[in-house]
C-alpha cells in the first residue's frame with residue numbers, strides 16, 4: 001500500500017483534531033505515499049493540524065472559510081502556484097446549529113436550514129468548481145455523508161436534509177466532471193465519536209444500536225473510512241463515480 005498514491009497531490013479539507021474522520025483519511029493516504037495539503041478553519045484547528053502533521057515533513061496548510069467564495073478562489077489560486085497539479089480532494093466539512101439537531105425537524109429555522117446547506121452542501125460545489133482546472137490529470141473528489149440523508153434518523157433533522165442534497169450534488173458534479181476524468185463520490189460512514197458527533201443528540205443510543213444490530217456487530221472505526229477513501233483516491237476505483245459507499249458494518253441494509 002505504500003505506493004498506491006505515490007506522486008499524487010491530495011487536498012484534505014476538514015481536519016479539526018486527531019479524532020476527525022479527515023485525519024484518519026490523511027493517515028491512510030499518507031501511508032500510501034500521497035503528498036498531502038490541508039485546509040483548516042480557525043486558529044485552534046490550525047494549531048492542532050500543525051501538531052498532528054509535525055512528523056509528516058513538508059506539509060502545506062491554508063486557512064479557508066468555505067462560506068466565502070473569495071477564500072475558496074484564493075485557496076485554489078495559491079494551490080495552482082505552489083502545488084500545480086491536484087489529483088484529489090477530500091471534503092469533510094459540515095455544520096448545523098446544535099439546537100436544530102434535536103427535537104422536531106419542523107422547528108428548523110430558515111437561517112439554520114440555509115447555514116446547514118451553505119456549509120455542508122454548497123461548499124462542495126464551490127470547491128469542485130475551483131479544483132477542476134487544477135486536476136489536469138484527472139482525479140478523485142470524496143465527501144462524507146450519513147444514513148440520515150437517505151432515511152429518517154431521529155435528531156439528525158436538518159443535517160439529514162443537507163446530506164440528501166449533498167448526495168444528489170455528488171451525482172450532478174460526477175456528471176459535470178466525468179468528461180475530464182474527475183470522479184466524485186461519497187463515503188456514508190457509520191457513527192464515529194468525533195468532535196462533530198458531540199453536537200448530535202442521543203449519539204450514544206445510535207452507536208449502541210449499531211453494535212447490537214449491524215451485520216458486523218460493531219461500530220465503524222475511522223481507519224475503515226480512511227482506507228475506503230484511499231481506495232476512492234486510487235486507480236483501483238477508476239470505474240466508480242457518482243456513488244455512495246457505505247462503511248457502516250452493513251447497518252444500512254436493515255429495515
Ligand SMILES: CCCCCCc1ccc(Oc2ccc(Oc3cccc(O)n3)cc2)c(O)c1
Nearest residue numbers: 094095096098146154155156191196197199206
Ligand atoms: C442521530 C444521528 C446519530 C449518528 C450521527 C453520525 C454523525 C456524526 C457527525 C456528523 O457530522 C456533523 C457535523 C456537524 C454537525 O453540526 C454540529 C456539530 C457540533 C456542533 C455544532 O454546533 N454543529 C453535526 C454533525 C454527521 O454528519 C453524522
